Each structure stands twice: as structure tokens, then as C-alpha cells.
Amino acid sequence: MSQTSPTQSLPDDEIDLRGLFLTLWGKRHLIALSSLGTLALAAVYAFAIAKPVFESSALLLPTQTQSVDQLGAAAALLGKKSSSNADVDLYQSLLTSRTVLHKLFFTPLRNESDTGKGRMEPLWHILGLDTNKTRELNGAIRGMSKAVSVDSKASGAGGILEIKFTAGTPWLAQQIGNTLLKIGQEELRAVRIERSDVILSRLTVAVSQASEEWNATTDALRRYKDHNRVISLNEQPDMGRLEMEQSAKEQKYLLARKEYEVLMLERTKAAPPMMILDPADLPDRKSGPKRGLILALGLMVGFLGSSVGVLAWKSFVIPAP
Numbered sequence: 619m620s621q622t623s624p625t626q627s628l629p630d631d632e633i634d635l636r637g638l639f640l641t642l643w644g645k646r647h648l649i650a651l652s653s654l655g656t657l658a659l660a661a662v663y664a665f666a667i668a669k670p671v672f673e674s675s676a677l678l679l680p681t682q683t684q685s686v687d688q689l690g691a692a693a694a695l696l697g698k699k700s701s702s703n704a705d706v707d708l709y710q711s712l713l714t715s716r717t718v719l720h721k722l723f724f725t726p727l728r729n730e731s732d733t734g735k736g737r738m739e740p741l742w743h744i745l746g747l748d749t750n751k752t753r754e755l756n757g758a759i760r761g762m763s764k765a766v767s768v769d770s771k772a773s774g775a776g777g778i779l780e781i782k783f784t785a786g787t788p789w790l791a792q793q794i795g796n797t798l799l800k801i802g803q804e805e806l807r808a809v810r811i812e813r814s815d816v817i818l819s820r821l822t823v824a825v826s827q828a829s830e831e832w833n834a835t836t837d838a839l840r841r842y843k844d845h846n847r848v849i850s851l852n853e854q855p856d857m858g859r860l861e862m863e864q865s866a867k868e869q870k871y872l873l874a875r876k877e878y879e880v881l882m883l884e885r886t887k888a889a890p891p892m893m894i895l896d897p898a899d900l901p902d903r904k905s906g907p908k909r910g911l912i913l914a915l916g917l918m919v920g921f922l923g924s925s926v927g928v929l930a931w932k933s934f935v936i937p938a939p
Contacts, residue, residue, distance in 0.1 A: 638929065645928045652924035653917055660916025664909040671906030674791035676781045676799060677771065677896040680705045706768050709779060709892075713802045714763035721801050722794070723747070723758065730789040741794070766798065778895065788901045795898025806891040814885040821878045828871035835864040 642649065712718060726738040734744070742749050747758055765785065771778040783798065785791035839860045846857075 641932050642925055642928060645924075649921060649924040649928065652927075653920035656920030656923070657913060657917045660912050663916075664907055664912040668907035668909075668912070669786055670904050671784050671786065672788045672791045672901040672903075673905035674783045674785075674788070674795045674898040674901050675896075676783075676795055676894065676898045678709075678779050678781060678799065679777060679893045679895055680709070680779065681891055681893060705777065705779060706770060709781070709802070710766075710768040712806060713768065713781065713798055714766050715805075716759060718798070718801050718805055719759045719762050721805075722762070722798055723749075723755070725797055725801065727790075727793045727797060730793075731787070741797075744790070762794075765794075781898075783898060784905065792898045792900045799892075799894055799898070803891060803894075810891060811885060814881055818878070818881055818885070821874065821881065825871070825874045825878050828867070828874045832864070832867040832871045835860070835867045839864050 723742045724740050726740050727744060729735070729737050729739045729744050731744075742755070742758075745758065748754055765783060767782045769780055769782075771780050781795065781799065783791050783795040785794055842857065842860055
């Protein structure tokens with residue numbers, strides 16, 4: 619009777635982990651050298667090439683229109699989440715829109731660099747952009763949109779939003795932050811006024827029609843009463859119907875008129891679209907580059923890349939025995 623050999627070959631669908639480890643161990647010096655090489659390249663990039671990044675932040679509280687407040691209250695009664703996420707999306711889209719960022723590049727800022735000496739200069743001049751080159755300006759706008767982020771305050775309470783701005787110098791991050799909030803405030807106010815004007819034009823027509831309908835039913839009811847003055851109330855079958863119709867038209871007019879007056883009040887009131895609780899601060903330390911992370915990634919790329927290369931070289935270059 620034949621016995622099974624103690625060193626049986628592995629099936630084709632199984633991986634010899636011990637063999638892979640021995641292969642890598644045999645080339646450990648090459649792997650270590652490769653890892654140190656990518657680590658050195660990462661260090662050169664982190665300490666010599668990567669530009670410093672400073673982050674400024676501001677806190678703001680969006681003000682809501684009455685219609686939004688009513689929707690928020692209804693959502694709370696239904697057990698749904700508040701509209702904080704909608705505020706985040708709104709202000710992120712607003713502050714990084716091409717319209718707002720284009721105005722930012724042409725708005726004078728206080729140049730506090732060594733050469734600027736506090737002069738008021740447009741941002742494109744401070745950054746050395748050529749505004750005659752459309753592609754260069756559009757590229758700068760896209761880059762600036764990535765330097766602005768909006769999120770809810772860490773506590774998540776009160777609907778407070780935290781806006782962060784990044785730039786190459788502390789003073790520029792602060793200047794961009796405060797200027798961008800001012801432009802965003804004006805742009806949002808203009809959008810709300812324009813939207814209110816469109817709704818007001820429609821409400822004006824609705825109020826006029828409701829008033830005419832109410833007057834018409836009131837006149838019809840008065841004529842009916844004058845014509846049937848000598849008839850008792852029980853003998854006037856159309857009286858109740860006319861009174862109900864007149865009351866319904868009156869309520870329709872009063873509701874339309876109230877909505878019109880509320881919208882006019884919201885349009886003309888002095889409350890800003892957003893309340894800036896904390897303006898952009900002056901960062902006192904760098905937020906980037908993340909040198910530790912860059913070094914770790916460089917070491918990992920070197921180790922994994924050389925390991926995969928060694929295994930591939932063994933599998934495809936060295937012939938199997």
C-alpha cells in the first residue's frame with residue numbers, strides 16, 4: 619500500500635505564503651533601499667517643494683425667511699432632521715460659485731506682504747495673475763474654489779456654520795475669508811431680493827383677482843338681499859349659499875393679502891442673509907503641508923511598490939523549476 623508524501627505540492631488555486639515571505643526576505647535589502655529612496659523623495663517634497671498652507675476660519679449663522687422657518691418647524695414635528703445640511707450645501711455652492719470668486723479676484727485687498735506695505739490692491743494683482751489670459755484666470759478660480767470649505771460647527775447645535783479658507787500666507791487667508799464673506803452676503807441678498815420680486819409680481823395679480831372675486835360675491839349678496847327684502851329668511855334658499863361663497867372669497871383675499879405683506883416685510887427688513895458671529899481669524903501656525911503624512915505615504919509606496927516588483931519579477935521572469 620502506497621503512502622502519501624509529506625511534501626505534497628500545493629493545488630493551483632492556493633498561495634504558498636511561506637514561499638512569498640522567503641522571496642521577500644531574500645530581497646529585503648533591495649526592498650529597504652527602495653523604501654528609503656521613496657522616503658527621501660517624500661522628504662524633499664515635504665520640506666523643500668511643498669508650499670506652506672495657512673487656514674483661517676469664520677463662524678456664521680444663516681438667517682431664515684419665514685417660509686423656511688415654517689418648513690423647518692413642520693420637519694421637526696414629523697421627526698425629520700433640520701435644514702443644516704441644506705445650509706451647508708447652499709453656502710458651499712454660493713461661496714465657491716464662479717460669480718462670487720470672480721468678484722473676489724477683482725476686489726481690492728490690503729496687501730500686507732513685505733513689498734505691498736499695506737496698499738489696497740486687487741487679489742489678481744497680489745497673486746500675480748494676468749487677467750487678459752482667460753484660461754489662467756479660470757484656473758485660479760477653480761483653485762480658489764478648492765480652498766474654501768463649509769461645514770456645520772463641530773457641536774452641531776444652533777445651525778452655526780464654520781467656513782474655512784486656505785492660502786499661502788496668514789494675512790492673505792484672513793483677507794480672503796473676510797472679503798469672501800462680504801461678497802457672499804451681498805450676492806445672497808441680491809438673489810433673495812430678485813426671488814422676492816418674482817413672487818411679489820405673482821402675488822400682486824393673485825391679490826387683485828381675489829379682491830375682485832370678493833367684491834363680486836359681496837355685490838351679488840347685497841343685490842339678492844335688496845331684491846328679496848320682503849321674503850322671510852326661511853323662504854330664501856340661495857341666501858346661505860351666497861353667504862358661504864362671500865365668506866370663502868373674503869378668506870381667500872385676506873390670506874393672499876397677508877402673504878403679500880409678509881413677503882414685502884421680508885424684502886425690506888434690515889436683517890442680513892447671514893450673521894457673522896466670528897470673522898476670519900489670523901492663523902498663527904501652518905495647517906499644511908502634512909509632512910508626517912507625506913513621509914508615511916512615501917515609505918509605504920516604496921515598501922509596497924518594491925515588494926510587488928520583487929514578487930512579479932519572481933513570477934514572470936524566473937522560470938519555474
